[in-house]
Amino acid sequence: MIDQKTEYALFCDKYGSRGLDIEGVKEKLKQQKIETPSWGYANSGTRFKTFPWPGAATTTRQKLDDAAMVHKMTGIAPSVALHIPWDKPEDGDYKAMRHYAKNLGIQLGAINPNVFQDDIYRLGSFCNPHPAVREQALNHMADCCEIMQNTGSDILSLWFADGTNYAGQDSLRERKHRMQESLAQVYLMLPERSRMLLEYKFFEPAFYSTDVPDWGVSYALCLKLGPKAQTLVDLGHHAQGVNIEQIVAFLIDENKLGGFHFNNRKYADDDLIVGSVNPYELFLIYNELADAELSNDEMIRTCANNIAYMIDQSFTIEGKIAPMIQSVLNCQTAYAKALLVNRTELAAARRSGDVLAAHNILNEAYQIDVSPLLFKVREELNCPANPIAAYRESKYEENISAERGKVDAGSGYQ
Ligand code: PSV
Ligand code: MN
Numbered sequence: 001m002i003d004q005k006t007e008y009a010l011f012c013d014k015y016g017s018r019g020l021d022i023e024g025v026k027e028k029l030k031q032q033k034i035e036t037p038s039w040g041y042a043n044s045g046t047r048f049k050t051f052p053w054p055g056a057a058t059t060t061r062q063k064l065d066d067a068a069m070v071h072k073m074t075g076i077a078p079s080v081a082l083h084i085p086w087d088k089p090e091d092g093d094y095k096a097m098r099h100y101a102k103n104l105g106i107q108l109g110a111i112n113p114n115v116f117q118d119d120i121y122r123l124g125s126f127c128n129p130h131p132a133v134r135e136q137a138l139n140h141m142a143d144c145c146e147i148m149q150n151t152g153s154d155i156l157s158l159w160f161a162d163g164t165n166y167a168g169q170d171s172l173r174e175r176k177h178r179m180q181e182s183l184a185q186v187y188l189m190l191p192e193r194s195r196m197l198l199e200y201k202f203f204e205p206a207f208y209s210t211d212v213p214d215w216g217v218s219y220a221l222c223l224k225l226g227p228k229a230q231t232l233v234d235l236g237h238h239a240q241g242v243n244i245e246q247i248v249a250f251l252i253d254e255n256k257l258g259g260f261h262f263n264n265r266k267y268a269d270d271d272l273i274v275g276s277v278n279p280y281e282l283f284l285i286y287n288e289l290a291d292a293e294l295s296n297d298e299m300i301r302t303c304a305n306n307i308a309y310m311i312d313q314s315f316t317i318e319g320k321i322a323p324m325i326q327s328v329l330n331c332q333t334a335y336a337k338a339l340l341v342n343r344t345e346l347a348a349a350r351r352s353g354d355v356l357a358a359h360n361i362l363n364e365a366y367q368i369d370v371s372p373l374l375f376k377v378r379e380e381l382n383c384p385a386n387p388i389a390a391y392r393e394s395k396y397e398e399n400i401s402a403e404r405g406k407v408d409a410g411s412g413y414q
Pocket of ligand 1: 261
């Protein structure tokens with residue numbers, strides 16, 4: 001059996017001799033960053049049942065502890081997205097929370113305001129016909145912008161449950177105006193050097209219309225707002241068969257791709273492990289990203305290098321921390337393969353109109369066994385070669401299960 005060092009040397013010989021810069025690819029992989037969501041560590045379920053997972057986090061401190069474990073195992077998950085008020089500390093001390101995270105070797109990431117859980121939002125938040133409700137939603141946004149200053153976050157990540165359930169329920173154009181006007185007010189509240197990312201979703205919880213249904217609407221709204229507003233692509237928020245990589249390419253080219261919520265879907269917003277249903281799609285998305293990172297156009301490179309990569313998954317039956325590690329690793333694998341696409345040969349095949357050759361150049365990269373490269377990356381990042389196995393061997397799960405006790409199954413993400 002050959003050892004990992006020899007395997008990596010063979011890998012470098014094989015792909016280096018085909019003109020790929022393996023050292024450069026390795027360095028890029030070491031720079032990769034994936035943010036994990038605080039809500040992914042807590043018990044969550046479907047509307048039918050929440051199955052409690054032994055030791056699942058109930059406090060934000062525990063969620064941060066778990067996120068730090070994911071970072072320790074992978075080396076590329078150094079920050080955690082917060083949902084407000086799910087992660088509101090009892091004493092309101094976000095600076096202390098930031099300090100706590102720092103001591104664990106991680107950072108607090110995007111702030112996700114919640115304008116969908118209160119009773120007053122029955123008819124929406126920013127698009128609600130009643131100005132007092134819109135005002136309340138704006139006040140929450142102002143609070144979140146203040147929180148960003150204390151947590152050191154530079155991203156306000158917006159998702160709205162706004163929409164209508166029945167034709168005729170409200171004026172679609174008026175709702176559009178209300179959304180644009182409220183977003184414009186949020187834009188003015190943004191802390192210095194921060195951005196707002198606008199997520200879209202074509203259905204759920206509203207069933208007839210949602211007010212930001214797709215990337216085009218998000219894009220149009222962000223365009224009017226200005227450069228600090230960009231679109232966020234959640235992989236679970238498209239209809240069947242939508243070409244997400246094309247959306248990615250378009251938005252990067254317009255300097256409007258701000259971030260991702262990674263997950264995978266089969267039927268709806270299923271919140272499954274990213275890359276578990278369609279790893280090829282994930283690779284194709286990363287192919288667009290890797291391509292943009294190498295672009296000759298500075299604006300495109302800058303846009304690509306500033307994308308916030310975040311996971312948005314709420315696990316129901318697969319555990320909490322191990323599937324989060326798996327999700328991060330799936331992104332790493334997809335990115336590694338995308339970086340190994342031979343872009344010189346691809347450009348030549350495209351120029352000569354050789355459709356099949358161009359297609360197969362992508363497929364060849366997709367089929368590469370990148371494990372020797374990833375072992376090397378992990379070694380240099382001081383991480384275990386097999387993060388899931390190392391996690392299981394660490395007995396972290398047994399320990400938190402004993403320490404935290406059995407958690408009652410709640411319905412939300414708290
Ligand atoms: C909505 O489905 C969403 O994707 C938004 O990003 C929320 O913040 C998140 O899920 C958690 O509910
Ligand atoms: Mn999302």
